[in-house]
Amino acid sequence: MPVYEAVIGLEVHAQLRTESKLFCACSTRFGQEPNTNVCPVCTGMPGTLPVLNARAVELAATMALAVGCRVNNRNVFARKNYFYPDLPLGYQISQFDLPLAEGGAVTIDAGAGPRTVGITRIHMENDAGKSIHSQADNASFVDLNRAGTPLIEIVSEPDMRSPEEAEAYLRALHGIVTWLGICDGNMEEGSFRCDANVSIRPVGQQELGTRTELKNMNSFRNVRRAIAYEIARQEDLLADGGAVVQQTRLFDADKGVTHAMRGKEEAHDYRYYPDPDLLPVEIPQAMIDALGAALPELPAARRARFETALGLPAEAAAALTAERALSDYFEAAVAAYAEPRKVANWMLSEMLRRLNDTGATVADCALAPEGFAAIVRMVEQGAVSQKSGRDMFAALFSAGGDPEAYAREHGLAQVSDSGALEAAVDAVLAANPAEVEAYRAGKTKLMGFFVGQIMRATKGQANAKLLNEILAARLG
Known part of the structure; x- marks a missing residue:
């Protein structure tokens, strides 16, 4: 056959x-x-x-x-x-x-x-x-x-x-x-x-x-x-x-x-x-010549440039060039914060999730690309937490505005001062001696308990990375 x-x-x-x-x-x-x-x-x-x-x-x-x-x-x-x-x-x-x-x-x-x-x-x-x-x-x-x-x-x-x-x-x-x-x-x-x-x-x-x-x-x-x-x-x-x-x-x-x-x-x-x-x-x-000269950079060419010039993985580059409005928004955001991979990660998670969940388009986003870039930068630099960054994007997607001003008005600034965090850690450990002793005896899952107590004390604004470093050092 x-x-x-x-x-x-x-x-x-x-x-x-x-x-x-x-x-x-x-x-x-x-x-x-x-x-x-x-x-x-x-x-x-x-x-x-x-x-x-x-x-x-x-x-x-x-x-x-x-x-x-x-x-x-x-x-x-x-x-x-x-x-x-x-x-x-x-x-x-x-x-x-x-x-x-x-x-x-x-x-x-x-x-x-x-x-x-x-x-x-x-x-x-x-x-x-x-x-x-x-x-x-x-x-x-x-x-x-x-x-x-x-x-x-x-x-x-x-x-x-x-x-x-x-x-x-x-x-x-x-x-x-x-x-x-x-x-x-x-x-x-x-x-x-x-x-x-x-x-x-x-x-x-x-x-x-x-x-x-x-x-x-x-x-x-x-x-x-x-x-x-x-x-x-x-x-x-x-x-x-x-x-x-x-x-x-x-x-x-x-x-x-x-x-x-x-x-x-x-x-x-x-x-x-x-x-x-x-x-x-x-x-x-x-x-014909004028129409040819006016052609924009096409999806395949832009996808290749995102991979070679910006260092994006192939799948990310493909996703970000599937639609011109999304691609243009990403480029404008990268122009404001020159960290292509970090901006891309946020675009492919927060932006696409919002668009898919609501049926909205990029044109419906009132947050300027520069504002989107500012949120990514604030999270990456520790000015706000990852959760606060996501909350800010959700709030500003339809309303627009300045992310830094929004963070100040809503008290979202992350506590990254090591002295203030050390004091908060010491206070929580002093208030829970039994848990400290249990942790040191091998119950390491109690780390989550301590983090939760400190986050509650700092209203969720503690820098998570710095907090974990201080806790690890204190608990030995």
């Missing part, structure tokens, strides 16, 4: 973050009442003409440059013909022979070392509407608010060999589009989604197997699950002497299975031809 390998390619759709649609002035805002963000252009009324959104072109080209694509100075919109109730034009405006950009690559690491996934092309297109099927009403409804929303489709080469690699690639793209701010990346709302092309072939064979296209995957986890199921399904089919049929399949997240939706279309089935209502898009080289 042959051993098979998977061959996987992804078609990723990202909704461009524009105020208006691709070919009209209707709003792209999500969650509005059905069929309110519509006009004669996006609903396909006879006699209407599309007008291209220039901002969408800029955002699309920015993404193409970020992944190393060649942006074509001349690209053409085409009509992709098919019928569906939520497609009011009767065709989708997309690109075919002359797309926005070609080439490019993304480097991923799914645990087996770095791997490069090629990008075939990136093209612009408008989205369809949404069909809503109601069993209660025994009817179907169409909401055209999304119709005409600007998208880019990022088509990969079939370079991925496992569900884990596909997930890593999708996460990498998601990280880039959100880092650049060209897409909000919300998978539940459909502004970032993908289809997967999956086939298998005997290991060593160059010829590709028959592929299926998987749809209806609305999370990173479900992309991995759907692909894993489809690989196993195709292997079982071939092992039983059957043949894989080229088709589109839907993923059922509740059951964890895929099922056939329709036969897979080829390009000729859509009868592409240039859209006669839209002129070819001419992008000046000067504009």
Whole structure:
């Protein structure tokens, strides 16, 4: 029985973050009442003409440059013909022979070392509407608010060999589009989604197997699950002497299975031809150069710099570059207190815990990065205790303010004066002679008792490290 390998390619759709649609002035805002963000252009009324959104072109080209694509100075919109109730034009405006950009690559690491996934092309297109099927009403409804929303489709080469690699690639793209701010990346709302092309072939064979296209995957986890199921399904089919049929399949997240939706279309089935209502898009080289020069430091480059220049462990660097706002906040905090590892430890514990527990974002944090750095510095220098530092962060996260002033107002200053601590230690030991004798006889667990008594006497403000040193010396 042959051993098979998977061959996987992804078609990723990202909704461009524009105020208006691709070919009209209707709003792209999500969650509005059905069929309110519509006009004669996006609903396909006879006699209407599309007008291209220039901002969408800029955002699309920015993404193409970020992944190393060649942006074509001349690209053409085409009509992709098919019928569906939520497609009011009767065709989708997309690109075919002359797309926005070609080439490019993304480097991923799914645990087996770095791997490069090629990008075939990136093209612009408008989205369809949404069909809503109601069993209660025994009817179907169409909401055209999304119709005409600007998208880019990022088509990969079939370079991925496992569900884990596909997930890593999708996460990498998601990280880039959100880092650049060209897409909000919300998978539940459909502004970032993908289809997967999956086939298998005997290991060593160059010829590709028959592929299926998987749809209806609305999370990173479900992309991995759907692909894993489809690989196993195709292997079982071939092992039983059957043949894989080229088709589109839907993923059922509740059951964890895929099922056939329709036969897979080829390009000729859509009868592409240039859209006669839209002129070819001419992008000046000067504009492409300017967009390239304006690109920020991207997640992979910043992650590498955090490891090499700041000395952060790989996992910490990856976590701190998962989101641009978090990464920028960390950098600003390190600029205020040049102890990257200590600041990183607090970011990955206190900050991320707060964000995860409350559902807040970094933008919701009223404490300036400099204030966050001040809390870390005060704890590290012994000005306040670790607990007081955590309490200060919790209080100032939403309120903002000066941590040093807060510590003074709330009496959080840590007692680090050795003379004052020695006096407190001596007083507690003198008041508990039986416990001192028991400790010296071998009951060393009583150390916690002494620490607790002294902390109570100093209202919890004793410097724990200095306190333990003095206690150890006194108890012998």
